[in-house]
Amino acid sequence: MAAPVMDTCHVSCCANRTPNVVSWGRGGLIAFGTCNSVAIYNPKFTACAVCSGHSGPVCAVDAISLSSSQLLVASASSDSTVKLWTCSSDTAECLQTVSFGSGFMMDVSLALLPGSRVPVLACGGDDSRVHLYVQLNGQFQRLLTLTGHEDWVRCVEWATKEFAVTLETVLAGHENWVYGIHWQPPCVKGDSVEQPLKLLSASMDKTMILWGPEEDSGMWVELVRVGEVGGNTLGFYGCQMSPDGCMILAHAFHGALHLWHCDSNQGEWRPSVVISGHFNAVQDLSWDPEGEFIITVGSDQTTRLLTPWTRKGCSEITWHEISRPQIHGYDMQCLTMVGRFQFVSGADEKVLRVFKAPRNFVENFANISSTSLEKLLGCNDIADLPEGASTPALGLSNKAVFQGDLASQSPQQDSKDFNSLSDQYKESYFQPLKLTEPPTEDDLLQNTLWPEVQKLYGHGFEMFCLASDSAKTVVASACKASKPEHAAILLWSAASWKQLQSLPCHSLTVTQMAFSPNGRLLLAVSRDRTWSLWRRGNGDSDTEASFSLHANTSKETAVHTRIIWSCDWSSDSKYFATSSRDKKIIIWGHRDSGVSVGECEGERVTPCSSVLDVGDSATAVSICPYLCSDQSQSHTLTVKRLRWRPRPGRAGHSGKEERAWVQLASAGADHVVKIFNIKISAL
Structure with a gap:
């Protein structure tokens, strides 16, 4: 099998700020909604699959195990759909999309019919109903709609047995709203299935409590309390317990995941590493x-x-x-x-x-x-x-x-005494x-x-973009602007942090800047649909650099017809690329001479190739410094920035074979940072 051209080595993400958005499957895989996607991780958070397909934020997730390594995941979104996925720790496939018109589902719950491997789905929505689906011939078909509620159905859950409910105890211990509770999953002992009497609760008081009955009296008491201390946090939205009951997971108001594991040697719960x-x-x-x-x-x-x-x-x-x-x-x-x-x-x-x-x-x-x-x-x-x-x-x-x-x-001698x-x-x-x-x-x-x-x-409005030269001696900055006097680029000395120069040219916000790898040129692109190229003086020192306008496009000579979002240089400083909302990426340089941009006096900087039409707004561009996929690894919303690793190889790895790899990092409006490994020889 041929080596992959590109693989995703990391996805940095967090859980959405809503209850019911994290589910820990019986097979051990953890599924949680992150922006418009569902992320699938193992408990060590070393492998990841991302289910992308929703057009709105995911508000509820549930998962059941189809096998030891495969999950069936249901996700509900504010785009008025519920999607069904089959997932492993590194792959995901969408099986079906169920649409609910103008309404949306607040919670979803999956289960297997008793004595079979047939999955059933329950959805509670803003229409005050519970919708039941069963899988027939590989597709989920609507079976029944339950009415009776008079307002939104915020939570649904399946039960495997019939039971009667009586009040046994009131568990008082939290000091704020309780947003999530979770029973420890049943476990197999011998030939029977036992349900451990342990209940996990998560609250906005920044704590999780594990409750259970005392062995002697049978009275329900607090067994373990864990949580956050300090910082600007607002508590927990939900909690989950691992299938074996040895780990507990919470997701906080700001999306952070908190994982604790039970140290069997010392009988303590300790925090674990998460993403x-x-x-x-x-x-x-x-x-x-x-x-x-x-x-x-x-x-x-x-x-x-x-x-x-x-x-x-x-x-x-x-x-x-x-x-x-x-x-x-x-x-x-x-x-x-x-x-x-x-x-x-x-x-x-x-x-x-x-x-x-x-x-x-x-x-x-x-x-x-x-x-x-x-x-x-x-x-x-x-x-x-x-x-x-x-x-x-x-x-x-x-x-x-x-x-x-x-x-x-x-240290305080007496924590109860405050002298001032x-x-x-x-x-x-x-x-x-x-x-x-x-x-x-x-x-x-x-x-x-x-x-x-x-x-x-020095700037008069909110900051928008920054750049520094390869020697890290000069910093360029630009702010939001609707007038030419505010659209000037400011240059700063990285040694003294004094302002060196103001570079006026554009009439609207400068959206991105990039210094050439040789440090001689500064490229800027703008909301006014033009770019400008600034050249450093020949005799300038690093601390007293001065730049003059070398080339630029105007409204009459501009090739782009919409805002230019991004720009970047080739590693030899001969060419640069611009990308725009008009769906075009253009490579610029001296077409026939082959010399670096800025080295040839009197020769215009023009497009060096045909315009690349990418089919949608080109919001970020970056040229690989060592080189002159499929959509499953892509972002689900706007890509805000692309950056190549400045050295060949994969960070954290060593060896001669590492020169065959490069790494690309991307930042997106979908709240995600991704890092890609790209094999040069496979391109």
Whole structure:
């Protein structure tokens, strides 16, 4: 069998913010709705399949096991459909779509008819009815519609036996709304099936409680309580228990998954490693210069850092979030790396913010990536770095926390005694971590921030795009604009963070910029349907660079007829590409001379090939630096950014054969970040 041209090595995603959206099948696979798709993972979160087909957010998911490795999944969406899927840990296929007209289903439940392998489906909807379906000849047929409710049916569940209900006890322990409950699944002991008397509940008070009867008295009591501590969180929407009862899973208001496993040796429940992702559109991403991690920003007001990790006893490499450098109060829009452990980000505000990694992150990154500190820092002195960062109450800036600040925070002698307001409300909630595996959601929220080292003022409206040159000495920025005076590009020195130059040319928002790989040219594309090309002066130093307009298109000479969304350079700086809402991708350069763009005076920059019609709005483009699929691996909404790994090979792997691979990262409005492995020889 021929090697695949491309495979998806990671999908960064989270659960939708609604109850009933996570289901743990008896075969061990976990299904959950993420934006318009359903993600299928194993409990170690090392393998993934994505079911894409809905046109609206998925609001309910249920799964049953057809075999030890195959699931039947039902998903309900706000697009007024219910889809049936057959899934394994790495493949998914849509069997059928059931439409409900203008209504939509609030919950779905699957079961197998007693004594058979025939699945049945129950759907509860906003029409106050319960709809029953049974599979006949491979298709689900409507069997019955149950009426009687007078309002939305928010939850449905099958029972395998008839029973009478009497009130045995009231379980009081939560301090806020209880959104999810789940019985431990039946287990097989010998020749019989037993139902363990354990009930799991999840609440908006940020806790999950495992309830069960005492052996002696039979009174129902709280056996285990787990949950979130600290951070800007709003509790849990739902919970699930593994088939063997040894693991419990919760999904939080902001989509984060929380997994705990029972340590049988010590009888304690411990947090486990899970995947994580943005809970709103991902707007931009950037690789670090060495290609060992990526940083993403999204409309969920967070900046996240992902890196590969190999767990003990497993050869498979998985990607995980190990830091959340910025948790902001505005929707994030753009970022660019300016060094190994430094980046600039922009949000829906007029200010650019510069962040630099603290010592605690560098040490933990070295542990997780199995890299020496000397190699990571080079000649930089780690002693000069702050220990971490913390955001003050009602603040937006991450304040550096040094070793001396931690030493001054003496522990309270008596937690019940508060001598002053400063005892109740700490200056810093940061606690240093020593990690050998990816951190939990609690630590990501509170203990992995990066300190803010600089603010850059100069733009009059919200930030829109950023770029930095290959030497990481110059940063270009642009903001939203409806007038030419606001559409100017600003250049900043990455050494002093002083404004170097203003580049006026466009009349509307500059949507993306890209420096050429040789650092000599800056390309900008705009909402005004034109592009501009700026050339660096020959005698300029890195710290005093000045750019002049070398070429541009106007309304009369423009080839694109709609907004130009994206641009990128070829690795030899001879050509660049632009992509537009007019469904066109165009390659530009000096058609016949073969010299790099900007090197030939007096020769126009023109399209070098026929226009590529991609059939839909071309919102992102990126040219592979080492080279001059099918839709199952694609995003379900707009692709906001594409970035190639700056080095050949797959992050986390080593060996001579790695030069046969390249990696591509993509960010989408479907809340997902994907990382693709692409084999060069198979193209």
